[in-house]
Amino acid sequence: MSLNGKAYIAGAFEHPTRLAPEKSVAQLHVECAAGALKDAGLSFADVDGYFCAGDAPGGSPLPLVDYMNLRLKWMDGTELGGCSYLAHIEHAAAAIAAGKCSVALITLAGKPRSQGQAVGTAPRVLSAERPETPWDPPSRWGIAGIYAMYAMRHMHEYGTTSEQMAWVKVAASHHAQHNPHALLRKVVTVEDVVTSAMIAKPLHRLDCCVITDGGGALIVTRPEIARSLKQPLVKIRGCGQTIKTNNGGDIDVTRTGAERSGPLAFNEAGIVPADIKYASVYDNFTIMVITQLEDLGFCKKGEGGKFVADGNLISGVGKLPWNTDGGGLCNNHPMNRGGITKVIEAVRQLRGQAHPAVQVKNCDLALASGPGLVLGDGHAHATVIFERE
Numbered sequence: 001m002s003l004n005g006k007a008y009i010a011g012a013f014e015h016p017t018r019l020a021p022e023k024s025v026a027q028l029h030v031e032c033a034a035g036a037l038k039d040a041g042l043s044f045a046d047v048d049g050y051f052c053a054g055d056a057p058g059g060s061p062l063p064l065v066d067y068m069n070l071r072l073k074w075m076d077g078t079e080l081g082g083c084s085y086l087a088h089i090e091h092a093a094a095a096i097a098a099g100k101c102s103v104a105l106i107t108l109a110g111k112p113r114s115q116g117q118a119v120g121t122a123p124r125v126l127s128a129e130r131p132e133t134p135w136d137p138p139s140r141w142g143i144a145g146i147y148a149m150y151a152m153r154h155m156h157e158y159g160t161t162s163e164q165m166a167w168v169k170v171a172a173s174h175h176a177q178h179n180p181h182a183l184l185r186k187v188v189t190v191e192d193v194v195t196s197a198m199i200a201k202p203l204h205r206l207d208c209c210v211i212t213d214g215g216g217a218l219i220v221t222r223p224e225i226a227r228s229l230k231q232p233l234v235k236i237r238g239c240g241q242t243i244k245t246n247n248g249g250d251i252d253v254t255r256t257g258a259e260r261s262g263p264l265a266f267n268e269a270g271i272v273p274a275d276i277k278y279a280s281v282y283d284n285f286t287i288m289v290i291t292q293l294e295d296l297g298f299c300k301k302g303e304g305g306k307f308v309a310d311g312n313l314i315s316g317v318g319k320l321p322w323n324t325d326g327g328g329l330c331n332n333h334p335m336n337r338g339g340i341t342k343v344i345e346a347v348r349q350l351r352g353q354a355h356p357a358v359q360v361k362n363c364d365l366a367l368a369s370g371p372g373l374v375l376g377d378g379h380a381h382a383t384v385i386f387e388r389e
Helices: 025-040 062-068 084-097 143-158 162-176 190-194 223-227 258-269 286-296 304-311 327-331 339-351
Strands: 008-014 049-051 074-076 103-110 198-200 214-221 234-244 278-281 365-373 379-388
Touching: 008 025, 008 223, 008 339, 025 062, 025 103, 025 214, 049 062, 049 084, 074 084, 084 103, 084 214, 084 234, 084 339, 084 365, 084 379, 103 339, 143 198, 143 286, 143 304, 162 190, 162 286, 162 304, 162 327, 214 223, 214 339, 234 258, 234 339, 258 286, 258 365, 258 379, 278 286, 278 339, 286 304, 286 365, 327 339, 339 365, 339 379
Parallel strands: 049 074, 049 103, 278 365
Antiparallel strands: 008 214, 008 234, 103 214, 234 379, 365 379
């Protein structure tokens, strides 16, 4: 069943905090939910579908359902890491199309900054139930080290350079300067990036995302409900999600799950990458933007470095306006999960509500895409395409 046009984004809200030691995670979820409902012109009493992932207190939506006193017909706690919320959009649209609910709420919240989380350098602790656990802990691998190896491989295979990767951060900083809530608002240069401290060769400190508290929420509704509300109409046009397995160890780490989720979304939407006016692409590290842009079809495999160089991701300057809120590299990255913030900025762009300095002219088609979990350790990926009606 095609979901093209079966559901709309009626509300979106990004929590303005980047440090909230005095708030609970549950409180952040509820504040985000209230913000998205207000944005849509709805109330908690209107919500009959709720979608949340492993960032919920206790890892289950159930406590939050009780906390918000929701009266539900449908609930989904699918956990796919950072792309859970992109996947939840597809799940919500499918539930709405099937008549299971009419107003779906999706929330994210976390406090990694208050908890002193390291920038991908702390050893990764895995559940004892995971099949790879007996072999992985002795290596004490960290996220930055994992993605550094992928960057090195991309450099080896395709000649990608540190300077090209740095352009991703430069673009993010040019956008973040206009976002009053962004954690890092200083515009940086390529030299600033490549001379910043080395975290895990070849990734420098400025190749890595920020760590923040915060969260966000979305409201997905039936088309007729969206048309009755106050906001410009943002239609869900195409969705795709996948799990990129390790293929028994024979894995190409220069490729991401976007190779699968992207074509699924484009096929359902009936468009091609060249039709997209704005792209929100998950940016935990600069290399992941390059590889995903390749895999989504915005450029050929191996040409991502050249594609992002010389300001080509900067709104009003380059070929593909990207992450105009500053993204995870400069703006906001709560709970190691940036998927929902990608949708929020795409909605702003389609509504014409982005900052005037970064608003894309005639923005009628936008994409939000990103991974979940860790490439090489069970890599989920989801892509959603939206249209301004």
